Each structure stands twice: as structure tokens, then as C-alpha cells.
Amino acid sequence: ITSDSWIFTDRGMLRIGSLRRGEAPDTFSNREVRVASNPGVAVAREYYYGGVQPVVRVSTDMGLALGGTPVHRVKALVGGRVMWKNMASIRPGDRLLVEYGYGLFGNQHEFAKVYGTPFRYTRKTNSKDVRIPYKITRDLARLLGYLVADGGWSVNSMYLTNEDDAILEDFRATVARRFVTDVATVVDPRTRGTRTAHADSREIVSFLRDYLGISNRAETKSVPEIVLRSGREIQREFLRGLTLDGYVRADGRLVPLTTTSRELAVQVQMMLLNLGIPSVLSSKRIQYEYKEEANRKQESYELAIITDWRKEFLNTIGFTEERKQRAARERLHVPGDTRHGIPVRGADLASLASEKSRVVQSQRLREQLRGLSQRARAGRELSRDSLLWFLDVTSDLADRPAWKRLSELVHRPFVYARVEGTSYGHEEVHDFHVPSNNTFVANGFVSHNTINLSREATVEDVKKAYLLAYDLHCKGITVYRDGSREDQVLNIGVVEAEKPKEVRVEVPPEPAALRPRARPDVITGRTQKILTGYGALYVTVNEDEKGLFEVFAQIGRGGGYTASFTEGIARLVSLCLRSGVPVDEIIDQLEGIRSPRIAVDHGERVYSIPDAIAKAIKRHIGMQKTGVQPPVETFDELGGAVETDIELEKESRDAAELLRKGLNPECPECGKPLVFEEGCVKCHACGYSEC
Template sequence: TIAPTGTLSLIAGCSSGIEPLFALSYTRNILDGAQMVEVNPHFEAAARKGGFYSEELMRALAEGKHLEDLDAVPDAVKRIFVTAHGITPEWHVRMQAAFQKYTDNAVSKCLAKGTLIPTNKGLIPIEELGFARGDDVFADPISGLKVIGPDGKWHDVTAHYSGGIQRTKIIRLSNGTKIEGTFNHRIMTINGWRRLDELKPGDLVICTRSKIEIGKGEQVLPPLGELRCNAKKVEVPSRMSPRLALLLGMLVADGSLTEKTGAVSLSEKNKRIGELFDQLAEELFGITPRIVVDKRTGVRNHVINSRALCRWCENLIGKGAEGKKVPEQILRGNTEEKLSFIRGLTLDGYVKRGRMVIFEGYALQVVQAVASMLHHLGFAPYIGRKQVSNGKWTYHVEIDQFEGIEEHKRADGSRRRLVETPVEAFCLSLPTNHPEYSNLRYIRRNRPIAVLCSTLDKLGVKYDKDRYLVRVAEIEEGKSEVYDIEVSEVHSYVVDGVITHNTINLPHEATREDVARAFKLAYELGCKGITIYRYGSREEQVLNLVSEERRKEVRGKVGPRPRPTVTRGATIRMLTGCGKLYVTINEDEQGLIEVFVNAGKSGGCVASQNEAIGRLISLGLRSGVDVQAIIKEMREIKCPQPAWQDGELIQSCADAIGRAIELYLRQNGKWESDVQIKSVQFSSPPSQQAGSRSSSISLNEAGMPPECPKCGGPLEFVEGCVVCRNCGYSKCD
């Protein structure tokens, strides 16, 4: 079979290929650990028609008994309904050898982790297109995911595959594009589909240009984070926009981020660029940058001082010459946001021989991501590199035509792309005094498979402007974690403009010698590859026979769902007996997904225990545990050092975390619990009530834990100082 037809056949209720039926009756593991009993409908129909059907017969088959051992079944029926476990390994292999002689598509074809795939949800790394993880694992793709086929139309992604770490071929094309995939991964060449291990330098690969919209704008941005009490007030947008994309592009090109001083700055010698940056900063962050002029060079530095903003920008665009990146929200955004970001990048660009260099620097990931965006914006980008004096490599991306952010950065160069020679060019006639006569004579005499599109333009010959050719420049081998997707109808998809495109079941009783003989026979018969699976060799498998020991209810193992790259949420401050507690609650489209707990100035056990609580809550939320149940359990925990907030008793750190989650749900209109949780409230602070003590309250309000850092005993305020009566510790000493 060809993956994932085995999985699809279960859904369709048909045979998966040449491999015999797994069993006539079996259980199939489905979602959430549930099981479904399957009975072969053809066998059941034959049994009823032949008069030998019975519940006892079906139960015996489900328990793993072979049809040959059941006297109630006629011999003629036994010869027809042979299952995989009833055939010797030798005949499994012989059938494979006969079939594989005429088959060349029998193993999975994958691309390396990190390869950007254009989808209807934007440019997404191939490993994030679904939920497959590990070796040889199929899983569902992202809901509603579509990719662009070679016909330029959207096609549904039906499966996501993880192949683990495998040997790869790394193909570098003449336009700088890099394709890394397994040896048998295929791409479209001018001579048809070719495996990566079949390519040679000089081969022509077909590329396509598409202006189809590949993302949705206004992607959610991360929150700003905690502001210190003396921090400068700053606001950040909650969603991406073309204006923010322009500013981020400018920062990647000529900006700098210094967290130590909190400086977010841009250097320029073009006054109009400085005014634009100031305008964007005021519009997006509510801050007017201060201007520092270098008297020696005349360069103006526009500086915003905010550590929180600096960290926020670093989260989006990275930091350092080699660590810069394109924000995920841009890759998944719409065309306007992508073009705005690229236009901002041209602040570092220049015009070279009529072509626009968009960006040049050490950050290869920026260059590759920008090239991927340009491919699907209708451009034909070129990636170049050069080695500089320090031995490092710099990379740049350039295109024929583009209008940069500065007036003098405009390119309208000639298009020097190779295209397949149209038949019309071989039939064209020109007078001998025509300026293009020599080019036409060369084409008609040599009949080249490809010519420059500029030559065809001059000859007046029409050609497909959205399809061009690039040569294979370099080939090397590597090793990488690989993934693939299954695409409906066309079974191929476009990556950076390039079009890119079986199991023997043995019973549990099979021995090592059986497996060895199968592999040796496959080699002798010239099989291209086989996979052997011994029943029960994995703890979890899709299809199972039901033995008496396994008749007990199967309890599915619960695992956390993957964490999305971007979440949204809020941070809530709570006062506890251990000091100030900052509870950050994040969610995605499916609901709450994680909780982070920061114990303020507290350290040691207080901080570690609260961090552990946050991690366990996050694990529960991602595993589908009801958030209301979590809150109920947290709210029932007490400790000897309660605290007070807004006239309400906070009984412990755990209680505070539960209250923070409940507060977040209430404020966002998501509180639906029928459980009544008792709250202790006071009309006035407890320090004003008879018999109350104020020492723990004072420590709480001071943001300090009530534990002695030396002996762990209780701390108290005595004559304006924090002391421990057990060991004599004093904070004033």
C-alpha cells in the first residue's frame, strides 16, 4: 500500500491494498482511547447466507482464533477469507516482490523540519501543519487546512505525517532556493517528476508564481508583559496591522534592541524616514522617541526607552545580527502586511544592476522567509551569499522590480528568467536585418529546451509568465527530522515555487528467524523495500484482536495537546501570605491552555512550589481537564498564613491561583460553573477587627514571604524591622 491508504481504507470501509485482511473481526482504536468493534461485512454476509453465522463464531474470531481451526466454517469459505496472520512470511514477501516490480512509490516522501509551506492560513513550517510527532506517525492536520496545488488552486490537506530523523538530500537551485527532503521525495522537473536522489547539477526544475492570498490578517500578538512600578507607560497593539508590519520591518533592517537599557532604536540619515518612525511609534505605542544626533557622522538615533517594549519586540523579531527573524504573525498574515514588512526591510536594501536587494545580513532565516513570501506574492526572488572578512557568510534576497521605502530605492530591472521554449519560437521567421535574427537562428538551429524570457519578449513570442525554470546548482547529503502531508486530488503541493509531491503483518508468535527469513527473501527477490509488523510489538496499535485478558474496559491514556505558538491572556496580581503572586492565564481558540505563576520577590520553596502548581494546571488544561474542577480543588486548600485582598480572605497561594483563574473567566464571560464556592468576605480590612494581627498583613503588603530565609521560621515586624524570633535573623542587620 501507499501511505496513508491504510488509514483511509479504515474510514472508507474498503481494502487498503494487496495486503490480506488483518482479521475478519477485530477492535479498532479511535479518538480519546475509545474502541470500535469491526466485522468484515462480506464474511458476515457469506456466513448468514451459508447458514453458519452465530455470535459464538464472531466471538471466536474476535479472540484471535484462525478460520482454519473452526469446524463450523465450510472449507470453500476458508479458502476465500484468508487473513494476514494465516499466511506464511514467505508468501507475504513473494507477493510484495511481484507487485513492487512495477511500483516505484512505496515509501514515504518527506521534507525537512522548518520548510515553510504556503497554506490558506499563511506560511507555516511543515511540522506545524498537524499533530504528527515521532517516528512513522500519521495524524490529523490543522482543521480546514488547504495548500496550493500545481494547478494554482486550493486543495484540502487530509493527513499529516512525521517520519522521524532520516537521511536527506539537500538541493540548492540556481536562484538560491534550498530543498531538503528524503531521497525519494519528488519534485517536478522539465522532464517530469524526479526523486531528489535522481537529480544532477544542471537539471531544470519547474517553478511557479502565484498571487493567491495565503493568509489572514490581524493575527493575535503576545501581551506586553509585566510593567515595573516605575516603568514608562507604553501600549502595544493586540493584533498585527500593516503599520506595525512596516515598523517591524524597519527595526529588522536598521534597528537595534538593547534590553539592558531598554532601548528600542532606529538609526537614519534620511529625515523623512525618521519622521515616519516617530509617527509609527506614537501611533502604535503612544510614545514619542527621543532623538540623539551623532555630531561626527550626522546619523540620527530615534530611541524609545522601555524594557517591556524591548522584550516584546525581541519576542517578535529576535535580536542580534544572526538572531533576527520574521514574525510568525507576518508569515501567517495577509498580502498587505507581508508587503508592508518587506517594504520596511528595504531600509537596509539597495539597487544593484537594476535589481532590488530587499535585505542583506547574517540572518539567513530572515532571507529564506522573505524569499518564501516573495514567491507567493508573484515575484521570482533570488537568494545570494558571500563570505566576508571575518570568515562568516552574509545572505541577501533580491527581485527584479520593487519600490523601496526610500525614493531612490526603486528597481525596474529586466527579467532574466529561463522559461520552456514555446513551439511557436521554432516556427517564427524574421528578416536577416532584424536585431533579434541571430537569437532566433540559434533557437531554430539548436532547438534549446529553455531560453531567457527577455529573448522571447524581444521576439514577440508568448509564454507562460507564471512558470519558469531554475537549474540544480549543488547537491549534498544531510540528516534531518522530516514531515509530509497528504493532499487531496492532486497529491502534490508548491514549496517556494517548486512543485513537490507498505507493510507485512505477522502474528505475535512470529520468531526472529521468521523476520530474518522475510528480509533475506525480499533482498533475493529484488524488493525495493518492505516493512514488517509483528502483532502486539507495540503497546498501542490501531487494530487489535480481543483476547479474554483484553476484554476488560480499555482505559485510554490522556496526553496534552500541542501548545500553539501564539496565545493570548492576562496577568492578575494576588496578595497572599507569601507575598505578591502574579498569575498569568493564557488561552487559544479551544479555551484555557496554560497558567504561569510568579511568586514576586519570593524565592526557594515558595517560588518552586508555585511554579510546579502552574505547570500541573497547564498540563491538566491541555489534557482536557475541566477548568471548573481545577478551580474547585484549588479553592479548598488552606495554609497557616492567610492574607486579605479587597475585603476577601485569601487562604493560601493555591487558593489565590484558583481565584485568579475564576476572576479571568468571569471577566471574559466564560464562568459557567454550577459549583458554589464559599468566599470569606469582610466589610473592613481584618487589621481593623478585634483580635486580628497585623504582622502577616504587613509582610504580605511589603511583598515579602513570611518565612525566615535562614531557618524557615515565621518572620514578624518588630519596631519597623523584619525579624525571626527563632534564629535571630533581622533584615535590618
């Protein structure tokens, strides 16, 4: 991963690039450190410096970003399941897992241990006598938060501007306690009620500016190193002080920080993740006309707490100003948005809701289940509270694979960031070797480290690596043997002294091919009639003692295009069922496929023949438990009517005529719709003609 990536260690929150101690490219060095991992905390035994390499940088809708080599892997949500994806394969719209609540902090509180030397200052004869603290304390951390948010320093004094009496009194008392000097307060003549408290001392200014590195320019402010390297309570108090720059919106959104410093915003977002509070970082262009060009700021940044963690934020950190804290608690009842909720698989939730609806007596509960199902199938994210409620209501279905998948999504410490874009370049990269589980957290993303082997490594060495991973219960590992590829990222620009020796590897025999289970002589099931835009579709779903076994589908006359297409889908579905492919995976692939003609059957839209087959399987599952063999019967209770999409219907009149004749309505040359003119099939797009 790139040098600017934040990692969480027992030495504090660090950029991984800061660990380099002059190592040459493609070098491992012993560097034992405890790091945030998944799950929990793990020990990294080695640090790796890779030099300058090609990198992929990924940005997300949470404002989080990560740069890494194309083969670097991160955890992603794919089809409702958690799996690893390498950076090169990530695309906009993908969901990456962002872990929160590591609870891993440093334990350095003395300034000299963090900054290398004690603070030194040569006083003049008329200098004010003050005392400089030797370590960070909770009240001093809060004071530093005040200064970064609404304060600063001038040549002769540090100051804080605010209108809250309690805040100004806390500032005065902390300065008196830690610096042993007094504070004067003056009224700001430019605003009503705003006052500035200041402590005059060039020694204090030197301590803040030269020693702690606190910037006085808004766009270059950052979290002091001593805070990043300290413990939980120090970081909480600093963040409390920083909320002077925050506010509470009428729609219930809590914004603990607004700033023109991206560095500060990213650091605070990382600190909140460590404390178990995910947030969203957004930016906007500043349109203000500055009187002096030197004061111009290009962008402002805002951190907003994700809806489901608002209460956690107020209990763990909270706004330091009582009026903001009170307003935030009053707005907790406002639902907020679910833009960063849980992206559930619509097929999972719909199948459980359908099955539950058939046994509950309450009409209101059925409507609630239907509404939640419709939201999920429309691709909308669900809040954690909504999904927890759903899992509680359907707890009697906890043995279903779909229920288990949904439960895993909501109970594991992840939020799911949507990828917005990728970019490419060349940067210095770094890595860890974490023997216990090969994972560590960087910028909130769960990253996978690679086992790098020299080109002298044998097949036996690779075997040992995989067996060790198995013994450690790893879900997966990546092993790269130097020289195994002709053009490899690690050696770009390196001249080889000699050709590697040829290595012969015995390839083990391939495992036996997967075969579908045999069909018994007698099998039972149900036949459903579903109205589609192409006529009535009859779908028969059969079961054996192991569950769903096969699907037959028939529409129109035999031998036609539509009939053969339908039969082909049914045969492939049957092959999947007999080969052990989960039925919800089959439904997920077929459901929602659209065609030019739409129908309404049993109160729901049927978009195409594949969509109709998926709905037939879902209705079959929802009606009876797998394995029960009732007599064959027909669904035809509610009826329905064809509902055509007006825009698509204009383009499909000729296609309908071709379908009635059993012909393919798509041009074999370009795939555009064919038309039937003067007794001949033609394509207006490319000029194809069958005559």
C-alpha cells in the first residue's frame, strides 16, 4: 500500500511510510508491531518496503481512499458474500468493507518520547514566567482541540474565540492549571456576544508552533503527533474540543467537524473509526470572494456521523458545547438517511419475507415485510435497525442460508463503502507480514498481505505456506514467488544478472469433474402459470429428497425462438440445481432481467421470461419447505394482464410479430431490433436483410 496509508498500532496511529528506516526496495526487515487486523488485533513480524511501483488508487463515497499495487487485495462484498478482490479488479459501484472499532491505541504521553527531545526555550530577561507541561493530559488534549478548532496563536499569545461561557471558563482554568499563567478576555467588536480569551506568552507560542507543530493557517491544520500516539481518553478529549467547529443539522445529521484542511479531516475520520464510529467525509468548492488572494481556500471538508452511530458518538465523545449536545439528542428521533446502510441482496430478503408472510396472521406485519422486501429489491440500502428488526421477526427461519448471510452482514463490525472511482500512477509502497491471519487494516480497509518467496523457493516451500495457512484457519493467502512471471511488478527497472534456472513442477491430477445427481424414476412437484409479455408461461418445479431438483418451462408453440430460448434456460437451471448450486444464486442471476414487454402477474411485474422463471422458483420456495412432496397442482388464482412499457412498445411491435412467427427478433449482425417489411426481415441499423 502507498506511503500515505494510515495504520493502527500499539505505537499509535501512524502512516505506514513512517516505518521505513532506509531499507532498499524489495526488502523485508524485522519490525514487530501489533496492528489492527480482522478480526481483532494481530502481531506483524516483518515490514516490507517495495520501492516505487505501479499503483491503483481507489476512492469511495465515504471519503475514504486507498492506494496499492494492482495485486494488493482488500475485502469486498460481492453478491452478498465477503471475499477478497485485488486492486486491479475493483470497479466503480463495488462495495469495499470498512472495519471499525479496533480499539488499538498508543501509550505515549510524554512529549520528549514522541518528539525526541524535551522542549527548550531561551527566555529573555523580561519574559513572562510560565510552566510548560512535560506530558499530555486529558484537559490539555481538550485545550489543543479548542485551539485547532476555534483558536490559534499570534506572535505574543495563544487565544480562543467563542461565545459560550462554559467553554471560555474551561480554557481559562486549563491554562492556569497547566501553564500557570492568567488569561484575559476581551469582547470581539465585530460580532455580538463573541469574546476572545488570550494568554500572553511567547514561550507558550513557541511550544505550540515550533515544538508541537500546530499550524495557524486553517488549511494546514492537523492533529498533533502527541495526540495520535496517545491513549483512548486523550484522543476522546481532543475530539471533544475539536467539536467547536461542528454543528447539528435540522435533519438530524451530526457534523463534529468542518474544516478547510483535508489532512485534519482524514485524521479525525481515522480516529473515529478506531473508536467505533464510522463517518462520511465530503467536500465542496468554496465560492467566497476573498479580499486577499493569500487567504484563498479552495475547498471545505465536512465529517458527518453515519446515522446508525449518532447515539454512539454522543455517548462516547459528544459535543463539548452543551447547546449542541442537547440539540443533537433532541434530533436522534429523526430517521436520517440510509445512504450508508447495509446493501443486502434483494433475493435473500425477498425469499425470507415471502416465506414468513405465508404463515403470519397480522396484515400489518405482512405489509411491513412486503415494504422492506420492495426496498431491498429496488437496490436501496437498509439501516441496521431495520435489518435487525427483520432478522428478529424471521428468527424462526434462522436455519436458512439467506438468513445467515443477512445476519453476518449486520453483526460484523463493517460498513460498506461504495467505490466511486479509480486512478493509476507510480508511488512508493509498503507492506506487513502478519503470520497469524495475513490481514491488517489500512485507512479503514481490511487489507491482505502477501507471502513473498525468493526465486529459489521450491514447490515444497509453497506447500508449507498453504498448509500453515490452513492450520491457522486463514480464509485465503497470496503467495508470490520471485521470477514466476516474466514481467513482475517487484522487479521493474532491475537488471537481472543471470537467467533463472528452469524449475520443473509436477502438476497434480485435476479433481474429478462435477456431475449432476441422477434423476429418479418418479418425482413430484408443482406447476405454475405465470403471465408474461410473450404469453402464458407454464413452469414446473420438481423436488427430490435433497431439495429442488429440476425446472421445466413451456411457452408458445414448440420449435419457435421463444420456446427454444425458454427451454434452454430451464435446462440450465435444472443442471445447476442437480449440481448443488444454491437456489438463491440461481434466482439472483435471473431475477430482474428486462425485455421489451412487461406483464403483471399475481400483483407483481414480470419483466421477462428469465424473470418469470425466477419468480416461479421463489413462489415455490415460499409456499412449501424444501423436501415436502405435495401433489401436482396449478397456480391460477389472481390472474393478471399484460402491461407494456410505452417507450419500449414502440420499438417492439415488429419484434412481437417476429416472435409470433417463432423467429429471433434481434439482428444477427449488430444485435439491434429487426423489422418485418414487405414480407422480408430487415435491420435498419446495419442494412442486414434475409431476402
